[in-house]
């Protein structure tokens with residue numbers, strides 16, 4: 166029987182990512198991992214992690230926070246590593262040496278996903294391995310000290326694109342990896358946020374039930390890198406959804422569906438002003454920059470609405 | 484019953500793979516390795532083996548997938564050459580550090596730049612300190628025999644380390660030779676059932692692979708790891724002894740050819756050893772006491788045994804098919820020098836670099852080296868310590 170996704174039932178389940186890890190207080194990554202593993206609670210799972218904050222803090226010497234089989238290989242190869250694990254699983258299953266229904270989950274930061282690990286991710290998806298790849302996107306290389314990544318939002322202040330008098334933080338656009346993954350034509354791609362945990366967990370569960378490659382991009386605030394308070398990870402991820410900076414949607418077999426539509430679309434300033442990494446945007450004379458960000462957010466949101474409309478069941482015309 | 488065939492080195496090794504039948508094989512094309520995995524893929528396609536192939540998008544992912552598959556708990560193999568091995572470099576250390584028994588033929592080829600597809604040993608030499616066991620092979624027969632033995636060595640419970648089987652690109656990989664194949668059943672029995680150790684797929688007993696280890700323990704972990712290598716030569720010899728029983732072909736840590744009563748000697752790896760042995764025979768007929776040492780287990784290097792086998796000579800030339808940038812000596816030379824440095828009586832050593840990027844190694848070159856050694860043995864004088872041979876003027 167599948168465990169219902171409600172707090173009462175889930176609270177009875179054993180946590181498979183335990184306390185005692187050494188991630189920063191208030192880091193959203195362990196929350197996201199716990200949600201994923203709880204959603205997967207009806208299955209045995211094997212997890213592969215890429216090098217990054219989550220990895221270096223969760224398994225140190227003989228102490229591990231993982232109560233599931235876990236492998237860390239290197240920074241850019243979580244997908245390739247798990248391809249190997251999953252292929253061995255199929256080989257041994259065919260030979261009758263394993264009979265369990267095991268699920269395979271890769272978890273990597275945005276650096277290890279959008280940038281250096283993109284080749285191995287794209288390859289694993291194209292080869293159609295039966296795995297779920299989750300990116301916990303905190304928008305920078307946090308473990309090495311907040312350097313910009315392909316996921317860093319425009320104009321964010323990072324240590325390799327610091328906001329200076331000439332360059333106002335990261336000049337480029339954020340790579341829209343979720344769309345790129347959807348373009349792989351894989352059966353399931355989604356964006357999720359820990360602020361909307363039932364949505365996140367439903368997506369994980371749905372993904373795990375689908376045969377083939379799946380990708381979920383999870384918004385994951387980092388208080389060190391974003392220079393925010395330590396208790397606002399959920400607040401910030403909610404603001405990201407409500408401002409449409411991080412729309413919650415899924416692309417299932419090519420069909421796009423927005424899973425959470427904000428009742429009222431908040432201005433992007435609400436999301437930006439809470440974060441030290443955007444502080445410079447609120448100095449006098451920088452209004453244009455915020456406008457630019459708002460335009461980008463609006464454009465992406467409209468595009469997404471149109472995309473959804475394209476696939477919506479057609480109304481009968483009289 | 485053994486079967487005698489005429490096949491290329493790649494075909495012979497593909498057949499070793501077929502007979503061993505790994506559970507998972509990763510593959511990515513690179514000349515001159517490509518043909519090996521192509522042939523093996525055909526065995527898979529035709530249902531001759533149950534192996535699952537992972538046709539990856541790069542060698543980096545090939546090795547990464549092998550690490551995952553081996554940790555998962557089954558028999559794993561891949562193969563590569565040159566740039567492919569260089570691209571794997573990062574993960575080679577992880578495979579050995581995690582003690583994963585992966586077997587990988589390396590079909591030796593020069594490294595870029597300039598790009599060149601032909602044989603030399605700079606690829607495998609670049610990986611010599613990655614913690615992989617390296618077996619080197621003179622010809623297709625040895626490549627086949629070493630590949631089969633490699634699985635036993637890698638998977639030995641005292642060892643659990645990855646193994647590279649090196650053989651020369653084109654010279655061996657693409658030339659047709661006479662090979663004695665063992666029976667499929669004989670090979671199957673020899674390698675036996677794979678015994679998993681701490682498999683990741685044992686979900687009831689979760690294991691963590693690849694933890695972070697900091698200053699408090701890293702040093703100790705590395706020391707413990709280095710201890711494992713001490714057991715390798717013994718295991719290699721045990722496996723060789725068993726292999727001799729099924730094949731009639733004997734293998735050691737290295738091959739000594741007319742070395743016992745020799746006064747001068749040549750140390751050389753892989754295919755060029757064959758040519759050198761012929762020339763040695765010619766000089767022996769003329770009364771010159773010359774012999775050869777051909778390393779087989781190159782990593783871990785059996786320093787003591789090699790030193791003892793060479794120490795009585797007057798002069799030795801180490802022929803390297805790889806040079807080192809920065810004006811250093813060839814890699815083989817450095818190991819031979821290290822194996823002899825603590826003996827009171829030891830030969831004079833010279834280093835000659837030959838055959839880079841597929842340059843032919845001719846009998847004349849062996850002759851030239853022997854003439855020079857005769858002179859050194861007589862006079863005790865070395866003209867040049869390190870020099871390229873066979874260079875076009």
Ligand SMILES: Cc1ncc(C[n+]2csc(CCOP(=O)(O)OP(=O)(O)O)c2C)c(N)n1
Nearest residue numbers: 216217218240274275276277305306307308
């Ligand atoms: C090949 C390689 N290059 C660089 C690094 C250094 N490195 C380790 S973790 C990391 C950043 C990880 O960033 P991300 O994937 O975004 O995860 P986060 O730390 O933000 O959670 C980097 C650059 C490495 N380990 N390997």
Ligand code: SF4
Nearest residue numbers: 189192218387388389
């Ligand atoms: S630096 Fe950021 S991502 Fe890393 S552990 Fe701390 S809060 Fe989490």
